Every structure is written in C-alpha cells, then in structure tokens.
Amino acid sequence: MTTFSHSRIETFRRCPRQYYYRYVARVKLPEVPEQIATFFGSRCHDALEWLYDRVMKGAVPTRKQVLAEFNRVWDDNWLDDIVIREDGMTPKRYRTLGEKCVGDYYDAHHPFDDSTTIGLEKQVRFPLDADAGITMMGYIDRLAKEADGTWHIHDYKTNKGLPTQADKDADPQLAYYEIGLRQMWPDSVNRVELHWHFLRFGETITSTRTPEQLEELRHDALTTIGDALGRGKDEDAFEPIETPLCNYCDYQSICPVKKHEVTVNGLPANRYRNEPGVKLVNRWAELKAAKAELAEQEAAIDVEIGEIQEALVEYADAENVSVVVGDEYEATIKHDEKTMFPRKGYEPEEHAELERRLVESPFWDRVSSMDAARLRTLWKQPEALDPKLRKLLKQFVWSEDDTKSSLRRRRGH
C-alpha cells in the first residue's frame, strides 16, 4: 500500500527531483529555524480550531476569548530564531495581523451556527485505486454539515495573495478530500461544498465539483502517481525543474541546479573569485559581452557601408561612370533590374491572390513547390514558359531597381 497526499503529488508535478529527495531518498534535512509565515499560519489555525472545538461542545466563546487564545498559543510557541523575510514586518506586526485575521473571521461567522462541525483537523484516508494499492491521505481543517445535508470542507489560508475563483475551481486539494468523503460516507454524502477562507482578506471562495470532474481528478492523480512510482529509485530518473520556487527549496545544497550557487555563496570573497567554476563562467560572460560589442560595431559598419554604396551609386550616375577608383580598391556600379513576384511577408494579399490563381490553373504542379526565386528563374526563360502561364504571371510581375556595388582590389596595387 502506497500513501500519497496532495502535497506529494504536487511536489512531483512541480519538480520530480525534489520529490525524489523528499519521498524516495528521504534525505534528512538539518534543523532550520521556522519561517514566520508558517508560524503565523499555524497560530491562526490553532485559534480557529480552539474556537470550533468550544462550539462543538456547545459553548460559543467570546471574540475576546478567541483572541486571548490566539495570543496564548503565539506566546507558548514563539522562538526567537523564527525567520522574518518580509521587508518592514516585525513579530509585533505579524501578531497584530493574526489578531485581525482571527477577529475578522469571528465577526463574519459568529454565532457559528450555519453548520454542524463534524471534525477538526479531520484525517481523510481512502483508497484512490484499491487494486493498485494507492491510498490518499490528508487533513481537513474543518469538516461540517449543513441542516439541508450539504457537507462543507473548510480550509483556512493565510496567503499574502488572494487567488481567483478560477484558481480555486482548478485547485485539486479539497476536491481530493471530497472524493474521500464520498467513499467514507457513501450513503450520507450527496452535495459537497469546498470553502477556502482567506483570512488576511476576510474572503471566502467556494467551489463545487461535478462527478465527472472528480473522476478526471482521480484519473490525473493516478497518472501522476503511476509516473512517479514508475521511475523507481534512480535519482537520474527524476529530473530537476528550475523555477523561482528553487529559492525556497530545502534541497538546494544537494540539487545540481542550486548546489554550486549555495557552495560558492558561502566562500570568502578571495576564494569565490578563484573558484574554477566561477572563473570559467565569468570568462565566458566576458567573451560573450565582447562578442556582442563586436556585433554592434559590425552592424554600425554595415550601416555606413550601405550609406557609402548609395552615395557611390549617386556619384557614378552623376559622373556617368561605372567604375570609381580609390587608392587600393575600386568600386563597380552596375544597374540591373530584378524580376519580382509578390512575397508572402511583404505583399501578402497579392501573394495570396497569385497562389489562389495558380492553384486554380493547370500550372500549379509546375510552381507549387516554387518560391519567388524559382518563379523569377522561370520568368527569365520565356522559351520554356507556357504562354498561358506567362500570361498569368504577367499580371503579377514587376521590376525593381537592383543596383549592386562591390569592392575589389585594383590591379597592380
């Protein structure tokens, strides 16, 4: 029997290598200080769990009592090494924010009689595919049932951002729990609502799923699980996927994507500069920058050459000469005309019209694989051109100035 959770499935989807470290190799992580965001979220959950525990026992606590409980669990669990990453935030501000989240929730839901709470931090465990021995497991923050028989799966969120309705309609986590509820209480569970409470915003997003959507979810989850299990235990089978989330990954020091960065970031400045990998990458970057600079210079030179060519053509025309000499080189100017047909990128409508007419004509076989250059070649061989095709092409052909200039070394210089 293999047990999966929403987070295990999502870990594999986001980064198979992280999944490998966590669930296959079970890499032991060093103890690290807790992040304030995690601490803050846990204390809000604690306070709401305490609140509903009292409600379940028939004693609705006052707002003041719930906030006192929030502050009690905050103080009891606080550790001075808790990490705050957010600019401008302090433990005091987080505590005040927590009081607001819990207080606003209290105000919005008091007297908490819209449904009967069935369980808090309720474990849901059910076979996702009994034949394959795949079990799904998770915890529901609050499971409740309305008087009309509707089941409610509640989840508290303390995220900094408020997702959209579409985001939550596509969120699989609570829908997995719905699959579980329907299996755990098949005779009782009919209608199920999924509720996400975004405590920072005082907003609740509600979603429901159709039987087809639940079946699709189960199918997708089993496909992902099959993929994960099918890769065995070989680390190389679990490719790392680099995303901005790597910066928060617990396995940066062993993952090939972040390991070098983590290693050299810990070096003193002189050792960092001489680290072979750092040196090679820096040199490559220098060469790339130098190449880009040369390309810029080359582009500027090409512009100037173009201007000189134009000036030379003007000069040659004015002086009625076809060769203009310099010290070691001389320039030749030769006027010619280039046959043109509509080009897809420049004359799209005419090009489409010509193509349509050719397709309808009996000559399509001869030109269908031809581009403008081949049409030009054909046009220049009147003896080989069918008169009817010539007549057709004549309606589209035109001439453009095709003056070329080139540089050659003067003889004897």
Ligand code: SF4
């Ligand atoms: S650092 Fe990034 S690529 Fe490596 S395991 Fe973590 S999430 Fe995956």
